[in-house]
Amino acid sequence: MRITVKQQVLLAPATVLTLLVMLLIFMQYTYWNLAQKRHEAKVIGTTFIALAEADMAARRLHLLLRSMQHTGMAAPEDMALVADLYERLLTAIDRLEPFGPLKDSGQISQLMTLAEHLNPANSPEPGKTAELFARLRAELSTLSNITQIHRNKLRLVHEQDINQLVERTAAVSMIVLILAILLGLFISIYVSRRILGRIQGLSNNAARIADGKLDLPDAPERIRDELDTLALSINRMTKRLIQVIGTEKLLEGAEEERRRIAMDLHDQSLADLSALLRGLQNLKTTAPDEVATQLETLAQDLERALANLRDIMNNLHPQTLDILGLGAAIEAHLEQHCANHELPEYHFYLDPRISAINLDRIKQLTLYRIAIEAIQNVLKHASASRYEVSLELRAENLVMAVEDNGKGISRNQNHEGRGLNNIRERARAIGADVSWKPSRFSSGTRLELTLKLTE
Template identity: 50%
Template sequence: MRLALKHQIILAPAIVLLLMSLLLGFLQYSYWDLSLKRQASRKLTTLFIALAEANLASQRMQALAVRFSRLEIVDVSRLEELAELHKHLKGAAKRILDLVTLSDETEKIWRQAVEDLDPEQGFDSRRFLDALNRLRPELEKLSELIQNERERLRDVHNQDIDALVARTTFVSIVVLGFSILLGIFLSLTLARRILRRIQYLSESAGRIARGDLTPPKAPEMVRDELDALALSINHMTEKLIRVVGTEKLLEGAEEERRRIAMDIHDQTLADLSSVLRGLQELKQRPDPDRLAQLEAELQKTMSSLREVMNNLHPQSLEILGLGATLEAHVEQLQAKDGAMKYHCYIQPELQDLKLPRLISLTLYRVAVEALHNVIKHARASRCEICLEKRGQGLLLVVEDNGIGMPRQVAGHGRGLNNIRERARAIGARVEWKTSRFSSGTRFELLLPLAAAGQSET
């Protein structure tokens, strides 16, 4: 499936941007994983500080408890210091319990020891020392674990940093290199393809401007803007061909009028002049035999005039159809000139074929012109005319065994141009080939059934 032209233009940068986005996503994921490890490291640092604070507070409280146990009277200022130390211990213990998940038994020991060390419940050196003896081993054990974990994370962190730098550098180089190469490849490929199609359309337009009315091939399906442009040029060329064909047809019609005028002047008018002279002679000297002769000449002149009128507009074409009219015309030619043998074949299923009036008349005119060329130039002894259905088209063939068409004349005579322009006007294609006989010319006209207003059945 071909992309639209604007999509082809932005395809390469879009893919490069997509790869860059994926690379940024990969880098973000890598640094996000590192940030999680940093957060864990910061958590351990906070926990370590809290443990250090709790450890120092417990050591100081233990020293004060031992001193108080030896005194009979307790100094009030020392009790205030003990209360302040308990406050620090309690805050540090809360932070530790919030950061570390301990077993229920261990957590119970912690909470009970901190509660027993509260001076507001009264000072009892035995109770204080007992609580400190339970709390301090847990603090030392947890401190050791935290210290080991900090050292492990420090090593892992350093290793992760090195691995991350190496991995991200490698991936970045690979993705950037691949993106650049892929972008260049897609840009060159699509640009070359687009430029080639634009150059083809430009050459077609230049050729049409120079007078070669060969339309560019119309795309089967419009997939992008260049296909739409090619289709537009194709349609415009076809319309231009019809306009030029119309002009050529007018020239051909004028040529036909000149030829008909010459036929009337050379034959019909001469015959009428002969009849007139005979009538003038009869006025001076009546002669029954001469009168019968003049009557025959008048009948011949009327037939000749009727033939000219029929050539101008064959009424049998509308009444009997194209096939029967062609057969009648060939019979007339055979009756006129017995030296040439004519053979007319009309495919049976085409006898009742209904074609538009203009197309039927054009096909008839082309066939008559082709037969006229055979009679006038071919020096043939046999001529065949055939009208049949060929695939999805209507095929008209006029073939002779004459001398053939001279190379310098082929395709350039006025009559041949007239035939070609008539065919173009109805969307048909004409071609002159070598005859199937040992010598001669084969003329073919192929009219698509769609152009003839018919559908394939």
């Protein structure tokens, strides 16, 4: 499975982040453990103090009760003190918090029962009171010992724990940070090398295409990321280029063939027919009048046939284009075929800078044929009273326009002959843009072709 560019870019930071989060969790866990122990130490401390207070209250209560029993007198302030001491004893026992071994031993509740038996309000017997105090204090002492032992043990463990914790945390943090940096670096280098490798491949393909080597680069089977999209676009671009170049070659071949036919017609048929015409004219001078008139008619027919043949030849390959260039060839066509009172009036504009441009023959021919078809369409379909044909230089572009004031191309006309299609195909073959817009006259169509002159 291949991961996408976006995922690859995110891989390194995600790994580093995951490691840092794991480090944080580890530290949190360690401190939580420590906090537990701290809480236990606090509980033991409270219990220890409560035990000492209980013992002190019990001792003073015992002494006071004993002296009261001895004298047989109970002053009201003594009674108040007894009640206060008993209250303190109970409060202290109440504050005891069971920990570790004391949790389920029941010693604390036993202590409370003993204390309740000692309630001075119940005026217990002196002998029993002494015994109860002895048991209570013995119990308190045992608990105090247990608490003390536990307290010491815990203090020791706590100190060790803190030392260990500091060492462990420092070591683990160090290891995790180094690991995160190394892993981040490694992944970044690995990922960027992979991405750069793919970009390099694409750039090589693009460079090969730019150099004219049109071997079709591989297209990805599935689009997973932006680079796959780019690879597919390069592949499609190459296919299209191969097609365009194919069309261009085909066009070039066809033009060459037309030129050859035009030359053959000129050198062979035209020469033969011209010889025939000369023969007829010679014959006419010596022939009797009757025959001479017929010969004259024949000679006129032959001249018309010759003019038609010249037209066909010119259509096949406009010689003016080779001799005078694009502008002059279009102008010659207009003068020969469109300067007629029955046809709409035309205006031809040729930018003088055009003659300085060195357009290759195939481009000139293509532009010429497009202009002829556009003019033909104006005459056939536009019902215009005038039209303009122009060749201009605009910035780095050659702009050729045929603009009429006719009825305009109807949007919902469903007939499309070969003319418009040929114009599009021809324009595409030489890399020009062609469009049909509303004309700048009040109505009509403007065909505009733009050819970039800088490659």
